[in-house]
Amino acid sequence: MASPTPLRRQPVQQRSARRVEKMLQACASLIDDLGYDGVTTTLIAEKAGVAVGSLYQFFPDKRAVVQALTQRNLDHYIRTTSERLDTIELEHWWDAVDVCLDAYVELHRTVPAFARIRFGDVVDLRLIDEERENNTVVADRLIELLATRFNVPREEVATQMAVAVAVADGVLNLAFRDHVLPEDTVVNETRKIIRAYLSGQL
CATH class of the missing domain: 1.10.10.60 (Homeodomain-like)
Known part of the structure; x- marks a missing residue:
């Protein structure tokens, strides 16, 4: 969508x-x-x-400019994730978690303003799309990408991916927003949590 x-x-x-x-x-x-x-x-x-x-x-207004910037960042994130998936072979769809996380971390560390606004939640929980929360939009884009690439039925993974994105966002905030734990430590813990959760869904 x-x-x-x-x-x-x-x-x-x-x-x-x-x-x-x-x-x-x-x-x-x-x-x-x-x-x-x-x-x-x-x-x-x-x-x-x-x-x-x-x-x-x-x-x-200013909000609309930031909304466009956030949408561009999301497009960049999905494109980067897709391009990286093109270069490797994965046995299971949930193995793509590493690629998704690495692309997000790179975005956070290299793309101007992303560390400040991420996917819009700093401004508005529904910045990207007024009818859906930002995490839902991100999850939907990832579902579309992974379902197509790994031939996974969307309806079977939609809830799990929505939960995974929300959990990853919350845990990563410990490093990227709140700065209470080292970034690499939080990223690795997030990786383990999401992989364990998604791999148990099939």
Whole structure:
């Protein structure tokens, strides 16, 4: 299920698409520097080198810019996970947990603003899609990817994947949000928990 676009209008020309991309890059950089609450549409426009009126042609407000940025990050995450799965052979679908986690950790450590907003929960639990919570959107995208690749019936794994994403998000927050435990330790513990849970579902 595709998430609704936050754009007021889709950029048709390459020049417009580049302008929107500059706005998203500027927003990500500002979030890293100032946090979500410190960012304004005026600051985004200034950093992107565009008029604020140009920003409003595509986005109604700051939240919409961050929503588009979050959707782009999710697309990047799914694409990276899929590309990595292309390079290896796995015996069971739940073995993909390692790939999914590694792609997430890389996103967190390398993609601008992701450490601050992740998949949107810092801003709104339904930032990506107003009708579904962010974790549900992420789980649905992973279900679609894994069901197709491993020929797994969606209806048989939907609940398990939704639980796995929610549990992984909660445990990973101990390192990435709350910083109460070392990142590598939390990632490894998350890996063991999710693998044990999913491998027992068949």
